[in-house]
Each structure stands twice: as C-alpha cells, then as structure tokens.
Amino acid sequence: MTNSAEALGPGSSRPEMGLTVAAVARRLGVAPATLRTWDRRYGLGPSQHSAGSHRRYSADDIARLERMRRYVLSGVAPAEAARAALSDGDAEPDTSARHGGGQVVAIPDGTPQARGLARAALALDADSCRVILAETLDRRGVVWTWDHLIAPVLVGVGQRWEQTGRGIDVEHVLSEAIQSELSARVTNDNSRSAAAVVLASAPGENHVLPLWALAAALSERGVEVRMLGARTPWDALGQAIRRIGPGGVLVWSQTPGTGDPADAITLPDVRPEPLLLLGGPGWHPGAPPRGEHVDDLSEAVARLSRAAGVS
Numbered sequence: 204m205t206n207s208a209e210a211l212g213p214g215s216s217r218p219e220m221g222l223t224v225a226a227v228a229r230r231l232g233v234a235p236a237t238l239r240t241w242d243r244r245y246g247l248g249p250s251q252h253s254a255g256s257h258r259r260y261s262a263d264d265i266a267r268l269e270r271m272r273r274y275v276l277s278g279v280a281p282a283e284a285a286r287a288a289l290s291d292g293d294a295e296p297d298t299s300a301r302h303g304g305g306q307v308v309a310i311p312d313g314t315p316q317a318r319g320l321a322r323a324a325l326a327l328d329a330d331s332c333r334v335i336l337a338e339t340l341d342r343r344g345v346v347w348t349w350d351h352l353i354a355p356v357l358v359g360v361g362q363r364w365e366q367t368g369r370g371i372d373v374e375h376v377l378s379e380a381i382q383s384e385l386s387a388r389v390t391n392d393n394s395r396s397a398a399a400v401v402l403a404s405a406p407g408e409n410h411v412l413p414l415w416a417l418a419a420a421l422s423e424r425g426v427e428v429r430m431l432g433a434r435t436p437w438d439a440l441g442q443a444i445r446r447i448g449p450g451g452v453l454v455w456s457q458t459p460g461t462g463d464p465a466d467a468i469t470l471p472d473v474r475p476e477p478l479l480l481l482g483g484p485g486w487h488p489g490a491p492p493r494g495e496h497v498d499d500l501s502e503a504v505a506r507l508s509r510a511a512g513v514s
C-alpha cells in the first residue's frame with residue numbers, strides 16, 4: 204500500500220469519496236491535462252463512479268498513477284509504463300522500451316532525468332516532458348533544473364539539428380513544455396522587491412527560454428518580474444523602463460544578428476539608473492558601451508535580485 208493509499212484510508216475524513224482530477228494532479232505534481240491523457244490513452248483513470256458528474260480517483264487508482272509517473276520519470280515509454288502500472292506492480296516495465304524510437308540526443312555526463320527528457324522530446328511526448336520538468340523543478344528548484352536538466356538537453360537537441368537538419372518538431376515540443384512549466388512558476392504575488400526587473404529578448408530575437416528560466420528563478424526568490432518576451436524593439440524597451448522604473452533589466456540575444464550592444468545606447472537615461480545586463484551568446488564580444496555582459500543563470504539571478512532590493 205502506498206502513502207497516497209494510506210492518506211485516503213482510515214485517516215481520511217471521507218475515504219469513500221476519492222480524489223478529484225485537480226487534487227490528484229496537485230498530489231502527484233502532474234498537470235490535470237496529463238492525467239486526462241493517461242486516462243484516455245491508457246485507461247489509467249478513476250475507477251469509482253460517484254453520483255455527481257465528476258469521477259473520483261480511489262487509493263488504488265492513485266497508486267497506479269504514482270507507478271506510472273515513476274516509470275515515465277525514469278525514461279520508460281508511456282505505453283510500456285502504463286502496461287506495467289496497470290499490472291498492479293506485478294510486472295516491472297521493460298526498460299528497453301524507451302522513448303524516441305531508437306533515436307538519440309547526445310548529452311555528455313547527462314543525468315537520468317536529462318536522458319529521460321531527451322527521449323520524451325524525441326518521441327514528441329509533451330506530457331512526459333512536462334512531468335519530468337515539473338518534478339525536477341519542484342524537487343531541485345529552477346537554477347539546478349535549468350543548469351543540469353534543461354540546458355544540456357537543449358544544447359543536445361540543437362546540435363542534433365545542426366548535424367542532421369532534423370528535429371525542429373522535437374525542438375518545438377520541448378520548447379513549449381519548458382516554457383509552460385517555467386512560466387507557470389512566475390508570479391508576482393509573493394513579491395518582496397523594492398523595484399521590479401524587466402526581461403526582454405533583443406529585436407529580431409525569437410529565442411526566449413533563458414528569460415523564462417530567469418523569470419521563474421527570480422520569482423522563486425520573491426523578485427517582481429515584468430516579462431516583455433521575444434523581439435522587443437529598443438524603443439519599446441525604453442518606454443517600459445520609463446514607465447516601470449525597474450531596478451534591473453536583462454536583454455537576451457541568442458543569435459549573432461540580434462545582439463549589437465551599441466543599440467543599448469538609445470535606452471533612456473532614468474534615475475535611479477537600473478542595472479543593465481546583456482545575456483546570451485548572440486552579443487558582440489568585447490566591452491559594451493552600455494550595460495555589462497553576464498555569463499550564466501546563477502550570476503544573472505544574484506545580480507538582478509540585488510538590483511531589485513532582494514538579497
């Protein structure tokens with residue numbers, strides 16, 4: 204019997220009621236949409252029928268879902284994971300039945316989670332990508348998850364595209380899952396900053412995932428974030444700076460054509476002057492006429508938190 208089965212057992216106030224999709228989703232750290240997909244595709248749904256319109260998950264249903272989640276996190280393909288989960292723990296999953304149909308993404312020194320995420324992305328399995336991301340974000344926080352899970356898989360997927368010309372579909376599925384899991388963690392409700400931080404990608408720049416990682420990591424620390432997103436013209440950024448009066452600004456440039464630091468000169472002079480950071484490999488090297496280069500997520504989080512008055 205699992206913890207969840209116990210929690211729904213004699214100690215629970217109305218054990219016969221079972222749990223709703225939303226409650227199970229919260230308990231397992233899985234999106235409600237993923238639970239519905241697992242129900243539809245693999246029959247891993249609630250077995251109890253209640254008088255009302257909403258079916259409820261029993262303790263046994265939840266134990267099955269916990270096994271499903273564990274197998275998916277270890278990189279087993281969902282159909283095989285579901286077969287083993289439905290066997291009530293009698294059969295371990297066949298671990299050769301991995302995601303990705305035999306394709307690989309090279310991730311030197313990759314963690315098991317990183318290999319699982321890469322396989323799920325290759326299989327275009329957005330649900331499994333989200334399960335792996337959500338679980339790691341909950342357990343390890345944003346900076347660790349970005350540095351040890353997300354960034355290595357993104358670099359591997361990017362290299363595969365460069366070498367084979369294949370995998371833009373994989374890049375899209377993975378990017379969507381990453382962006383939705385990170386952006387779901389950005390909230391200004393717990394803000395304790397003296398000033399906000401503004402995040403934007405340079406004009407013409409569509410790559411934004413590092414900005415979402417930064418937004419989620421700052422939010423985790425109670426820093427108020429204003430996200431302007433992809434392809435932000437310099438004059439629009441300038442207007443936002445005047446209106447918001449931020450403590451810090453970071454502009455992201457991923458690809459070389461988008462990052463000319465000389466353009467930052469056009470930003471308005473406001474007092475107090477916000478810290479201006481330039482992040483990403485797209486910026487021209489060398490000392491910028493305005494602002495400073497920043498090399499990694501931890502450094503950007505630390506400097507922008509200080510600039511926002513959160514130590």
Ligand code: B12
Nearest residue numbers: 354357358361365378409410411412413482483498499500
């Ligand atoms: C995801 C992705 C996409 C997604 C973006 C989705 C989104 N919402 O952002 C989509 C599918 C839209 C896309 C599109 C394109 N992409 Co793209 N994409 C990537 C990918 C896989 C990850 C990008 C990313 O987030 N990188 C962030 C981290 C993981 O990587 P990094 O910047 O190299 O990290 C270094 C530093 O920045 C620093 N760092 C890491 N994290 C952080 C965080 C912070 C805050 C800071 C300060 C520093 C920092 O540490 C690293 C070591 O120095 C990269 C591969 C790669 N290696 O980056 C390709 C890549 C950037 N794309 C590339 C290209 C060519 C394109 C396209 C032109 C063609 C295509 N592949 O589809 C289009 C057009 C985009 C456009 N018009 O702007 C090339 C760029 C080559 C170049 N140098 O010009 C890359 C490098 C792939 C490759 N290997 O060739 N892409």
